[in-house]
Amino acid sequence: MPIVFILHWFTTNKNIKSQNAVLLVASYVFYGWWDWRFLSLIIFSSCIDYFVGIGLGKSNDKRKRKLLVLTSIFINLSLLGFFKYFNFFAESFANAFTLLGKPIEVSRLNIILPVGISFYTFQTLSYTIDIYKQRLEPTLNALSFFAYVSFFPQLVAGPIERASNLLPQFYKKRVFEYDKAVDGMRQVLWGLFKKVVIADNCAQFANQIFENYTNLSGSTLVIGAIFFTFQIYGDFSGYSDIAIGIARFFGFNLMQNFAFPYFSRDIAEFWRRWHISLSTWFRDYVYIPLGGSKGGTWMKIKNTFIIFLVSGFWHGANWTFLVWGFLNACYFLPLILSNRNRNNLNSVAENKVFPSIKELFQIVITFCLVVFGWIFFRAESLDMAFSYIVRMMSISTFMPFQILTPKLQMLYSLWLIIPFIAIEWLQRNQQHALAIASKSKAFRWTAYISVFMLIITFGFFGKNEFIYFQF
Amino acid sequence: MKKFITNSIIFICIITAIHISLAFLADGSTDDYYKKLASPRQASLILGTSRALQGIMPTVVDSVIGNHKNHLYNFAFTINSSPFGEVYYNAVKKKLLKTSKGAYFIVTVDPWSISEEKTLDHSEFDEHSVLKGMSVFSEEPNYEYLIKKYPFGWGMIAFNKMTLAILKYNSKYLNSSVQGSFTEVDDTGYLNVYTSMDSLFVQRKEKKKFNSYKNSSKSNFFSGYRYSYLIKTIKHLKKHGKVYLVRLPVHQKMLEIENRFMVDFDKKLLSAINLSDGYLDMNCSGSDGYKFTDGNHLYKESAKDVSVKIGKWINQLHY
Numbered sequence: 001m002p003i004v005f006i007l008h009w010f011t012t013n014k015n016i017k018s019q020n021a022v023l024l025v026a027s028y029v030f031y032g033w034w035d036w037r038f039l040s041l042i043i044f045s046s047c048i049d050y051f052v053g054i055g056l057g058k059s060n061d062k063r064k065r066k067l068l069v070l071t072s073i074f075i076n077l078s079l080l081g082f083f084k085y086f087n088f089f090a091e092s093f094a095n096a097f098t099l100l101g102k103p104i105e106v107s108r109l110n111i112i113l114p115v116g117i118s119f120y121t122f123q124t125l126s127y128t129i130d131i132y133k134q135r136l137e138p139t140l141n142a143l144s145f146f147a148y149v150s151f152f153p154q155l156v157a158g159p160i161e162r163a164s165n166l167l168p169q170f171y172k173k174r175v176f177e178y179d180k181a182v183d184g185m186r187q188v189l190w191g192l193f194k195k196v197v198i199a200d201n202c203a204q205f206a207n208q209i210f211e212n213y214t215n216l217s218g219s220t221l222v223i224g225a226i227f228f229t230f231q232i233y234g235d236f237s238g239y240s241d242i243a244i245g246i247a248r249f250f251g252f253n254l255m256q257n258f259a260f261p262y263f264s265r266d267i268a269e270f271w272r273r274w275h276i277s278l279s280t281w282f283r284d285y286v287y288i289p290l291g292g293s294k295g296g297t298w299m300k301i302k303n304t305f306i307i308f309l310v311s312g313f314w315h316g317a318n319w320t321f322l323v324w325g326f327l328n329a330c331y332f333l334p335l336i337l338s339n340r341n342r343n344n345l346n347s348v349a350e351n352k353v354f355p356s357i358k359e360l361f362q363i364v365i366t367f368c369l370v371v372f373g374w375i376f377f378r379a380e381s382l383d384m385a386f387s388y389i390v391r392m393m394s395i396s397t398f399m400p401f402q403i404l405t406p407k408l409q410m411l412y413s414l415w416l417i418i419p420f421i422a423i424e425w426l427q428r429n430q431q432h433a434l435a436i437a438s439k440s441k442a443f444r445w446t447a448y449i450s451v452f453m454l455i456i457t458f459g460f461f462g463k464n465e466f467i468y469f470q471f
Numbered sequence: 472m473k474k475f476i477t478n479s480i481i482f483i484c485i486i487t488a489i490h491i492s493l494a495f496l497a498d499g500s501t502d503d504y505y506k507k508l509a510s511p512r513q514a515s516l517i518l519g520t521s522r523a524l525q526g527i528m529p530t531v532v533d534s535v536i537g538n539h540k541n542h543l544y545n546f547a548f549t550i551n552s553s554p555f556g557e558v559y560y561n562a563v564k565k566k567l568l569k570t571s572k573g574a575y576f577i578v579t580v581d582p583w584s585i586s587e588e589k590t591l592d593h594s595e596f597d598e599h600s601v602l603k604g605m606s607v608f609s610e611e612p613n614y615e616y617l618i619k620k621y622p623f624g625w626g627m628i629a630f631n632k633m634t635l636a637i638l639k640y641n642s643k644y645l646n647s648s649v650q651g652s653f654t655e656v657d658d659t660g661y662l663n664v665y666t667s668m669d670s671l672f673v674q675r676k677e678k679k680k681f682n683s684y685k686n687s688s689k690s691n692f693f694s695g696y697r698y699s700y701l702i703k704t705i706k707h708l709k710k711h712g713k714v715y716l717v718r719l720p721v722h723q724k725m726l727e728i729e730n731r732f733m734v735d736f737d738k739k740l741l742s743a744i745n746l747s748d749g750y751l752d753m754n755c756s757g758s759d760g761y762k763f764t765d766g767n768h769l770y771k772e773s774a775k776d777v778s779v780k781i782g783k784w785i786n787q788l789h790y
Contacts, residue, residue, distance in 0.1 A: 462622030
């Protein structure tokens with residue numbers, strides 16, 4: 001990173017082409033480091049969309065334009081489908097035949113999922129669809145386009161940037177802004193805290209509990225689900241913070257991907273605050289084209305179920321993700337039926353320190369629903385998820401939870417969640433929890449050093465990849 | 472830009488300085504391995520897995536046999552880190568004082584340390600060993616270990632040290648409350664495990680351990696590769712002194728699992744026994760009322776008794 005930073009700002013003489021070239025090479029090196037063979041995939045995908053974009057720009061023929069955009073969608077989704085879903089469909093097909101009493105043999109492909117394929121596929125699709133919808137002009141600047149598709153900070157786990165937001169930033173001359181870079185640094189620091197202190201410590205115990213759930217009490221399983229709830233939030237939003245922060249070093253503004261989702265008062269608000277780049281992608285490219293909420297309540301319900309099922313499927317080729325998506329759609333039902341799905345558009349307890357009793361109650365209920373949903377997300381199979389839930393709701397749920405080893409680590413992992421929630425609560429109206437530019441220098445430096453000391457004391461630096469890398 | 476770079480450099484310097492200072496605090500409370508790789512090269516060694524790590528006290532053996540010169544050092548790790556193999560063999564060679572002569576070595580053996588997993592290829596062996604990829608075995612502070620192997624932030628070094636000091640001060644909490652989560656490697660490489668010996672707690676751990684070894688016995692088999700490295704290790708140690716093979720006592724149920732897993736263990740071990748200066752199977756006469764923390768590892772009181780017995784046995788062999 002420091003090398004790219006120096007090359008970007010010091011060797012390019014602030015020439016936009018050279019800056020983009022540095023970013024493109026850095027992004028390809030970054031991606032190729034994991035597996036160079038899959039570089040061809042991202043280059044191929046970029047080429048297709050670049051030329052489809054040009055084709056769309058040149059043509060006024062409706063049929064030809066439609067054919068072009070369908071080509072882009074078909075190729076991109078085929079690549080995604082092949083690498084991510086081939087084995088799932090093959091197995092499900094075989095299972096269906098087995099259930100019908102006619103077992104068949106299907107061959108599985110021994111392929112690995114290219115990192116970030118779900119993210120950059122959606123990113124490039126947004127480009128061609130936006131041009132088709134005439135919301136965006138196609139670019140002739142291949143360097144900018146290829147750099148946009150492969151931009152390394154957000155390449156492997158988002159935020160899924162729209163071409164309309166990120167691509168123009170590759171055209172404009174970038175000038176270093178001190179305040180922006182420092183704020184980026186703060187966001188990276190907070191992201192690191194979320195990842196190595198919150199997520200990775202919680203992961204130690206979430207994994208232990210989910211792997212041994214048959215031997216543990218119901219109350220321990222509840223703790224396991226809560227650990228996973230903070231693991232996935234710390235992990236994914238931590239990555240997003242790091243990506244957004246790093247992009248700011250290079251003068252880019254990426255979209256906010258998480259807006260303190262665990263303080264949501266209903267599930268609709270949760271989905272406006274969780275993985276915003278994906279939720280809005282589905283809203284704009286699936287929900288609205290399907291008719292959105294224009295066709296009355298039934299249409300709204302149907303489209304909501306479709307986007308949640310697709311969203312679940314996007315997360316992984318497993319029935320657990322589909323059920324997770326379905327469950328979230330079910331959570332939405334009462335809100336749609338009572339027309340209250342856009343009730344909580346503002347921030348909770350605005351201009352107040354504490355929420356009202358009603359708000360607190362709403363937050364707790366929403367949080368419990370979300371925690372319940374994460375059990376399906378984390379479980380390896382539907383059997384496991386249901387069995388986990390049944391055990392979680394047994395009489396042993398009312399017994400004290402079991403302490404796992406290392407005991408001390410489990411205790412401080414639980415305790416660390418409390419100040420973490422408190423800080424996020426206090427900063428819930430900011431872009432990120434360490435957005436403290438307006439505070440005094442003494443306050444800022446105390447905060448930096450405290451967060452840093454927490455990272456190096458309680459951070460776990462063993463092998464723990466980001467969860468969303470697998471998607 | 473200049474301000475940003477200057478501040479970044481200052482920040483990086485502060486981070487580096489803090490880390491260098493923290494590394495100097497690393498000791499036996501850091502984790503179960505650090506101290507062993509930060510102590511000087513040693514003349515006499517105890518080798519094996521976690522059974523030996525918690526089961527043989529070098530100072531006790533030394534005092535029984537009256538060894539005042541080539542002090543014993545416990546260089547045993549865990550079943551993941553120190554089954555016999557290339558990784559452990561190289562570590563032993565690097566830990567051993569090159570000039571060591573007239574030394575003695577206690578090499579503990581059991582069916583697990585000479586077996587391998589069915590599914591693993593030899594190239595995947597010892598992938599999880601803490602000794603894999605290490606080149607520095609006797610430097611303090613051992614930055615290589617802390618950078619490559621220590622899974623926590625280095626602030627945890629100070630945190631652990633402080634916690635142990637507090638727990639030692641309030642010693643009543645040390646054994647009962649930490650439930651085996653706190654350990655400390657002493658100056659001789661022996662691992663002190665501060666654990667509760669509450670019968671229910673121990674029973675739970677035993678059950679878990681027996682199940683885990685039962686599963687291992689299904690997925691493992693005798694390894695010619697590991698055995699060849701046991702022989703190689705003994706041959707190397709013989710150049711420096713006497714080598715004693717010891718099979719440490721385990722819980723009766725664990726012994727049954729082991730005996731089912733490798734019925735002809737002693738027979739398989741024959742060439743290693745012939746190469747050594749003596750073999751002591753401490754399970755022959757039953758477990759003699761030893762206390763185990765989990766059916767697999769000796770509790771420290773029993774470790775002391777076992778160490779005394781080993782010392783007396785070595786004395787008997789020579790006098």
